[in-house]
Amino acid sequence: MATIEDELERARAAQLEELSSFLRIQSISTLSSQQAEMRNAAAWLVDKLQRAGFKNAEVLETGGHPLVFASFHVGDDAPTILMYGHYDVQPVDPLELWTTPPFEPKIRDQKLYARGASDDKGPVFLHILALETLIRRGELRVNVKLCIEGEEECGSTNLPTFLEKNAERLRADVLLISDTTMVGPMQPGICYGLRGLCALQVDLKTANSDLHSGLYGGAVPNALHAMVELLASLHHPDGRVAVDGFYDEVVDLTMDERAALAELPHDDEAYRKALGLTALFGEAGYTTIERSTARPTLEINGLYGGFQGEGTKTVIPHEAHAKITCRLVNQQTPATIQEKVKKHLLEHAPIGATLTVTLQDTGNPYLGSFDAPAVELAKKSYEHAYGVQPYMTRMGGSIPIVEVFHRVLNIPVVLMGFSLMTENFHAPNEHFSLENFDRGIRALTHFYREAATALK
Ligand SMILES: [Zn+2]
Structure with a gap:
């Protein structure tokens, strides 16, 4: 039998042509005008999966754009891998910035x-x-389920309900996702942690209306003074968040994790310069990478009130407003952190200030395993295809769906990306490196083939 390597070589042109036919479908999930194209993309996948050997590939209704589900069963004793991805894409405007048309x-x-x-x-x-x-080679010895949705770019609205309703059907030992980026070209990375988010709006009021500073100045509270004093109380001078209990659910980074994060290509000085900063600042005792990906934060995102016009207005503002978001890690939940921050704000409200704190958007943090067998297998698979050890990374932002999968199915998640940060996703001239196309197939072939023994 020809080797996998030979087979892939021979099939490459046809494979790229096939991918191109998938890419020609204008499956923009946010545009109601593209409903038919969304169906076409789902149908394209079902057809491709059936030809690939997934006899029972099908389109499943979700209430929104449909989802494609397929499974390949080899035996009840074999491990099961669930793969998640999405077939919907971002809008393409501004069209004139594309060198060649997007579809x-x-x-x-x-x-x-x-x-x-x-x-x-x-x-x-x-x-x-x-x-x-x-x-085709008879070398797939694990059960595989594929779940490819059509609403990722519009918030995965219907996916959580779908997961809850179909938890049994989706049951697996590990979830594999390729929707994150590598660290750089020839620098693969496995992302094992994402931060969560919670947001609050703070409205502060003093008098009935703005007051003249010549008539009342010195005798009444000033809403803006009160707000800046209140907001300043949220941090210690060394960058730590001063809210009582803020760090209670945060687990210390292990030595192994700190060592792995320290391996990542990063230079504080270059980072500082690129951002036009005169200094970096963050929680004492942590590196820039740790601060921005693995530690929780509290940031003031907006602050407004008082006179904003040209020139001077001698006014004592009676209202001030602020917007705050926290990035969360480990066991921190949006609900408890919002409560803690709210309690701090109410307790620290300066004299004469009345506060309203409104809780807004939330998302749970996700922390996967650093060394689960599936993660070890992913490392070996990258090594097999790229010839280098992958980095272990955490992301400062969120991919809400990862946390939902993790919570509903309660299985390890492996985020194994093949895209590059520089590939303009969500922007004009999106592209995919053929180097990662070639190495990506090899890494994944290795992963699925070796999973039978590695995940036993
Ligand atoms: Zn994506």
């Missing part, structure tokens, strides 16, 4: 240009190719 895939400089090439049709297609190769 006419073109290869230039070893990159495939098209909307969705890197986020997430390209990476999804790599999984299908890897699985197709193994099924």
Whole structure:
């Protein structure tokens, strides 16, 4: 039998052509005008999956854009891998900034240009190719389930309900997702933590109306003074958040984690310069990478009140407003952190100030395993395809769906990305590196093939 390597070599042109036909479908989930194209993309996937060996691939209704589900069962004793991805893409405007039209895939400089090439049709297609190769060769010895949704770019509105309703059908030992970025070219990375989010609006009031500073100045409270005093109480001078109990649910980074994060390519001085800063600042005792990805934060995002016009107005403002968000880690939940921050604000309200604190958007943090067997297998798979050890990373932002999967299915999640930060996803001239197309199939083929023993 030909080696996998030979097979992939031979099939490459046809595979790229096939991916291009997927990329030609204008599956922009946010545009109601693209409903038919959304259905076309789902149908395209079902057809491709059936030809790849997933006999029962089907379109499932969610109440919004449909989801594609397929499974390949080899035996009840074999481990089961669930793969999640999405077939919807971002809008394409401004169209004039595209060098070639977004839905006419073109290869230039070893990159495939098209909307969705890197986020997430390209990476999804790599999984299908890897699985197709193994099924054809009779080398797939794990159960595989694929869940490819059509609403990722519009908030995955219907996915949580779908997951809850179909938890049994989706049951698996590990969830594999390729929708994150690598650290850089030839620098693969496994992301094992995402921060959560909670937001609050603070409205502060003193008098009935603004007052003249010549008539009342010195005798009455000033809403802006009160607000800045209140907000200043939220941090210690060394950058730590001063809210009581804020860090209670935060687990210290292990030595292994700190060592792994310290490996990441990063230079404080270059980082500072690139941002035009005169100094970096953050929680004492932590590095920049730790502060921005693995530690919780409280940030004031907006502050307004008083006179904003040209010149001077001698006024004592009677209202002030602030917007605050916290990034959360580990076991911190939006609900408890919001309560703690709210309590701090109410307790620290300066004399004469009445406060209203409104709780807003929330998202739970996610922390996966640093060394689960599936993570070890992902590391080996990257090594197999790239010849280098992948970095272990955490992301400062959120991918809400990862936390939902993790919570509903309660299984390890492996975020194994093949896209690059520089590939313009969500922007004009999105592209996918052919280097990662080639190595990505090899890494995933390795992952799915070796999973039978590695995840036993
Ligand atoms: Zn995506």
